[in-house]
């Protein structure tokens with residue numbers, strides 16, 4: 001059974017369709033990212049999957065249960081970190097954890113030990129008995145994450161966990177997420193528009209735009225569907241023969257090539273696959289090029305995301321976008 005499954009899931013607010021016809025599955029143990037700009041429908045998805053909202057059409061299942069109807073049983077097996085941490089500011093960190101642990105139905109003895117262990121692991125032990133109202137944003141978010149993980153949920157929902165944090169605090173939260181999501185085959189549903197974080201954490205991502213799912217897959221899968229080749233940057237010590245570019249273009253598997261320096265000391269070559277790179281290097285060496293550096297460009301999640309959302313991608317040279325006809329796609 002998949003951890004999460006949605007089937008043509010839709011949710012309207014009046015005339016506005018916040019989530020439109022989304023079908024996806026998240027396997028158990030997978031860290032799944034949902035990416036999209038503000039208003040894409042990410043939070044609405046989390047609310048649907050937690051039974052806070054009911055679908056307008058379609059359906060969803062979490063651990064095989066219907067969140068809208070079987071929410072109370074489900075909530076003991078899932079954890080959620082919402083956009084603004086739901087903590088009691090007048091209670092201490094320890095009291096907050098104990099309060100929520102009781103709500104999750106944890107036995108008192110186990111809860112006390114687990115709460116202390118979480119406070120320690122999340123760097124909050126020293127402030128365990130201080131009121132949460134005086135905590136920094138980063139500390140509150142760490143406590144909210146500890147709260148979401150307290151009862152060792154099988155599925156963890158994280159809605160923009162680092163959006164409100166400064167870079168240092170964000171990094172600490174991301175590291176805690178990494179540490180605690182790789183344990184015990186926990187499934188994670190992470191909504192974010194912070195792409196480097198998603199790239200570090202996620203096995204697979206879905207890209208949402210105005211409630212619609214526009215793509216799902218691993219970074220490599222998405223990059224393959226968007227771009228047919230790999231760009232390789234080659235650097236040579238001295239100027240190469242004037243016919244260098246022509247010689248490279250006729251190598252089997254080369255789909256495009258251009259000079260980054262007019263004297264041929266730097267060129268960019270697009271190949272169908274990395275296995276074509278040695279032949280390209282050989283062609284350059286045969287023309288007297290003294291190759292000192294060869295670098296295949298890796299696509300980042302950011303490149304993939306902006307290409308899918310219809311913005312030009314940084315990793316693609318402008319020439320490539322024009323010739324491939326993808327640059328202006330909207």
Ligand SMILES: Nc1ncnc2c1ncn2[C@@H]1O[C@H](COP(=O)(O)OP(=O)(O)O)[C@@H](O)[C@H]1O
Pocket residue numbers: 013016017018036037038039040041042043044045
């Ligand atoms: N309670 C609500 N009532 C009316 N519209 C809403 C409500 N909540 C969200 N929306 C709208 O639904 C769309 C999706 O919102 P949301 O799910 O919060 O997106 P995201 O989390 O990706 O920013 C937005 O256009 C938002 O304005």
Ligand SMILES: [Mg+2]
Pocket residue numbers: 042043044083159160
């Ligand atoms: Mg949101």
